[in-house]
Amino acid sequence: MKRLHLICNAHLDPYWQWDWDEGAAAAISTFRTAADLCEEYGSFVFNHNEVILYRWIEEYEPSLFKRIQGLVKAGKWHIMGGWYLQPDCNMPSGESFVRQILLGKSYFMEKFGVEPTTAINFDPFGHTRGLAQILKKTGYDSYLFCRPDQTWTQLEDDDFIWVGFDGSEVAGHRVSSFYNAQLGKARAKVESWIESSGDREIGVVLWGVGNHGGGPSRQDIEALDALAEETGDREIFHSTPERFFRERAEASERPKHANDINPWGVGCYTSMVRVKQKHRQLENELYMTEKMAAAAAMQGLMAYPAEELKEAQRDLATAQFHDILPGSSIQPVEESALRLLYHGLELVSRVKTRALFALCSGQPRAIEGQTPVMVYNPHPYPVTGTFECEFQLADVLFEDQFTVPVILQDGQPIPCQVEKEHGNVSLDWRKRAVFHAELAPGQVTRFDSTFEVHKARPVSDVKPENGVITLKTDEIEVVINCATGLIDRYAVGGRDMLKASACLPVVMKDNQDPWGMEVRGFPEQAGEFTLMSPEESARFAAVDAGTLEPVRVIEDGAVRWVVETSFKYGDSCLLQTYRIPKRGTEMEVEIRVHWNEKDRMLKWAVPVNLAAMEYVGQHAFGVQKLPDNGDEAVAQRWVAVVSAEDDLALTCANDGTYGSDFTEGVFRMTLLRSPAYCAHPFLERPVVLQDRYTPRIDQGERLFHFWLNGGKRETRLALVDREAAAHNEKPYALSFFPCGEGELPKPAIMLDDDVVQMAALKQCESGAGYVVRLFEPTGTARTTTLSIPALGVTEKVRLGGFEVKTLVVDTGGSVRETDMLER
Numbered sequence: 001m002k003r004l005h006l007i008c009n010a011h012l013d014p015y016w017q018w019d020w021d022e023g024a025a026a027a028i029s030t031f032r033t034a035a036d037l038c039e040e041y042g043s044f045v046f047n048h049n050e051v052i053l054y055r056w057i058e059e060y061e062p063s064l065f066k067r068i069q070g071l072v073k074a075g076k077w078h079i080m081g082g083w084y085l086q087p088d089c090n091m092p093s094g095e096s097f098v099r100q101i102l103l104g105k106s107y108f109m110e111k112f113g114v115e116p117t118t119a120i121n122f123d124p125f126g127h128t129r130g131l132a133q134i135l136k137k138t139g140y141d142s143y144l145f146c147r148p149d150q151t152w153t154q155l156e157d158d159d160f161i162w163v164g165f166d167g168s169e170v171a172g173h174r175v176s177s178f179y180n181a182q183l184g185k186a187r188a189k190v191e192s193w194i195e196s197s198g199d200r201e202i203g204v205v206l207w208g209v210g211n212h213g214g215g216p217s218r219q220d221i222e223a224l225d226a227l228a229e230e231t232g233d234r235e236i237f238h239s240t241p242e243r244f245f246r247e248r249a250e251a252s253e254r255p256k257h258a259n260d261i262n263p264w265g266v267g268c269y270t271s272m273v274r275v276k277q278k279h280r281q282l283e284n285e286l287y288m289t290e291k292m293a294a295a296a297a298m299q300g301l302m303a304y305p306a307e308e309l310k311e312a313q314r315d316l317a318t319a320q321f322h323d324i325l326p327g328s329s330i331q332p333v334e335e336s337a338l339r340l341l342y343h344g345l346e347l348v349s350r351v352k353t354r355a356l357f358a359l360c361s362g363q364p365r366a367i368e369g370q371t372p373v374m375v376y377n378p379h380p381y382p383v384t385g386t387f388e389c390e391f392q393l394a395d396v397l398f399e400d401q402f403t404v405p406v407i408l409q410d411g412q413p414i415p416c417q418v419e420k421e422h423g424n425v426s427l428d429w430r431k432r433a434v435f436h437a438e439l440a441p442g443q444v445t446r447f448d449s450t451f452e453v454h455k456a457r458p459v460s461d462v463k464p465e466n467g468v469i470t471l472k473t474d475e476i477e478v479v480i481n482c483a484t485g486l487i488d489r490y491a492v493g494g495r496d497m498l499k500a501s502a503c504l505p506v507v508m509k510d511n512q513d514p515w516g517m518e519v520r521g522f523p524e525q526a527g528e529f530t531l532m533s534p535e536e537s538a539r540f541a542a543v544d545a546g547t548l549e550p551v552r553v554i555e556d557g558a559v560r561w562v563v564e565t566s567f568k569y570g571d572s573c574l575l576q577t578y579r580i581p582k583r584g585t586e587m588e589v590e591i592r593v594h595w596n597e598k599d600r601m602l603k604w605a606v607p608v609n610l611a612a613m614e615y616v617g618q619h620a621f622g623v624q625k626l627p628d629n630g631d632e633a634v635a636q637r638w639v640a641v642v643s644a645e646d647d648l649a650l651t652c653a654n655d656g657t658y659g660s661d662f663t664e665g666v667f668r669m670t671l672l673r674s675p676a677y678c679a680h681p682f683l684e685r686p687v688v689l690q691d692r693y694t695p696r697i698d699q700g701e702r703l704f705h706f707w708l709n710g711g712k713r714e715t716r717l718a719l720v721d722r723e724a725a726a727h728n729e730k731p732y733a734l735s736f737f738p739c740g741e742g743e744l745p746k747p748a749i750m751l752d753d754d755v756v757q758m759a760a761l762k763q764c765e766s767g768a769g770y771v772v773r774l775f776e777p778t779g780t781a782r783t784t785t786l787s788i789p790a791l792g793v794t795e796k797v798r799l800g801g802f803e804v805k806t807l808v809v810d811t812g813g814s815v816r817e818t819d820m821l822e823r
Helices: 020-040 051-060 062-073 094-112 131-136 186-197 218-230 241-249 273-297 306-319 331-359 534-541 713-728
Strands: 002-008 046-048 077-079 118-121 142-145 159-163 169-174 202-207 234-238 371-377 383-397 402-409 416-419 428-439 443-454 468-472 476-481 487-492 504-509 525-528 551-556 560-569 572-581 587-595 600-607 613-619 622-625 638-643 648-654 659-663 666-673 700-712 732-734 757-763 770-775 782-788 793-799 804-809 815-818
Touching (some): 002 046, 002 186, 002 241, 020 046, 020 051, 020 062, 020 077, 020 218, 051 062, 051 094, 062 077, 062 094, 094 131, 094 273, 094 757, 094 770, 131 142, 131 159, 131 169, 142 241, 186 202, 202 241, 218 234, 273 306, 273 713, 273 757, 306 331, 331 371, 331 732, 371 428, 383 713, 416 551, 428 443, 476 572, 487 700, 504 560, 534 560, 587 666, 600 700, 613 659, 638 666, 638 713, 648 666, 648 713, 666 700, 700 713, 713 757, 793 804
Parallel strands (some): 002 202, 002 234, 046 077, 118 142, 142 169
Antiparallel strands (some): 159 169, 371 443, 371 732, 416 428, 468 476, 504 525, 504 600, 551 560, 560 572, 587 700, 613 638, 638 648, 648 700, 770 804, 782 793, 804 815
16 A cells, blocks of 8 residues: 655744744744644654754753653654754855764754654755765765755656765655645645655655744644545555655665755855855864864863864854855844854864964974964865964064064075055054965974064065066966956966956846845846046045055065955945965965945856866865856855866865856856845745835955966866865964973874865764864875874775765774764
8 A cells, every 4th residue: 555654843944034032932832832732642743853943942941841852752752854953055064064963963862862864954955965975974874855846956756866976875855845834734735745646655745834833733633634544545644754764765766866956046155145254264263173172182282172162063053054054044143143153263263272372382482583483284284385474573663664574494584575464553563474385284383583674665566567467487477457457367387277357256137035046047247347447446445645556566575476456336346356476376366345236246257268168166075066057056165167178177266155157168256145135036026125225135345265276187176175175274373482391292193195185183072082084085086094193093094086984093092983973
């Protein structure tokens, strides 16, 4: 006989059109009603997920929490999903998905003694392929979701086997009838499913009033029980996700899906960019600080601050909620999310500084007249790049002079220059030193600054010739057009990687909907930013002179050239700053935009000079092929344009931008949108009221960073993951005068290959030993040697393409492989 599983849930967004306090109130009333009905109806089973809601019940109504514990033990209340909450399933890093599950499963095991084996994400707007491996290695065998439907993402069947980047497989099922049922209409929803999908031997229907909670009702339970009694050719019963998948596994073969499950709501890759950038920053700072704290703790230099870091982890997990991180909530939720993220950042900042001071143990006292600069590299490999640090001179100098830092490493001068400090105190007092160096892996690299006194601040002698500024080294040549402010040439080893007029800020037609739920992309251009006149440039910069060249070299030293360009469009202004290296091939572009447009999108267009191009980007523990037809794409720390024909690639790393598109040889990073808050299109109704002012998202000043690098295809794709990691989990530089006591710490951890990444180094959840999580980021199997000098560990580790391995290292130096839950 055919069988239909009814899974009652109460989808409850903890934040959306309401802030968290209303979410907590709705959770209490919903859970109380569900508990009443579980106790009243013998066959009824209620399903619910999301630790954040249970934590609220535990804190605010502990008596209800105890009732739920009893119902779970009796099999009347089913803990489903097992995550901290339902996050966005594209933008968090692979490590963040692991932590969502680790926070969730550990809580449910502690409080209820259960561990779900079916993951659920009913409401998120798409799903990275990287989830398949993560699910497999966190104890899941199946995945239940609703969005995107067949209109947006073609699956061969709603029942399928999901194949991850590394070949991991989990069962998947898309619930096309969605997760809710209106009050009193659950029976009608089930009857509709039977009519449209009645040929399925085993089916599933989700029901329960949702979004703002609600869940089951007496009339719906009784109507469904009556339907079950009346139906003779199909068994209909209250069930759980695990029960559905167990029965489904015994049925017919399922097709395999070896791809992501996208797109839907492509505007969400960009809406509320402040939240996205602070989310990325907390991700980076948290995982970097864990590495520093572990390095110090394993050598007895400080106690591992597990509770502080876990609190910051919960802040991060909450901010990843699928109506917070995608930017589809109301303005008060945006402010709430930023408070939450800043709270996490403050916690992490204090731990990070404590760890750095501990890791400076054994550093000798400073030589008289020198200023020490300590730089900690959290990565298990050397990092070569440009680093910056501000510090004070020994005393304020009122004389008409300019002191220049000279950075030494092991007593020898290295390439350095002084650049404008953050402050605006017109005294010879505070300095920003910029220097090029290589940092040793997993430890502090010490630099010392001596000083030279000059008559005035250094000024560049680079001038435009024939209307362009040409900046050339043995490795690259960059040509900036003074009439447009754009890059007309970026050549690596003599090979032009870009076409002319690159790095153009373009404005696209957009709408009021923050999800972008009715479109796949934003193809129609409304205009473009153009270079300001000298008079406009002076007004924008607020300088006293009446004119300021809109293209100008502002810094020039042994490390790099810095060129500013000023642009305008409509009611908006934009400052684009190019940082051109004097060593290496990586060009940084900083964009500071004062955005005041409505129903418009800001993109950054880069035309690439390659043949037969493919567009790819970083996803969670993998690399995803992205659309090449102009549809909006989502990626994480980097994207790349790759040409097998030319054997070249251009990579673009970022520190908080997720959306982009690519078509006809041009990739365009998506910087800003300006829709209304939580503006949901319905039928032909106006999206926002037309008789009043409606606030728009992301009005005001915003800041973006990109790093462009070109070269051989295989080399670029092998190096870009580590380069992007160094720009995100940035080595920590601080001027600090050590006391000279103690012993120099050993390097925390080292890898001997050029590719493998370390996603995590932290104390085990049990407090006994340390977790090392390694990841192969190119898709090619390889071996690396893991060394932990402080614990006497040297271990060869073999990884398949895109494979993630989790190792537990005890304090005695033994190493064992474990799952992502550290078991």
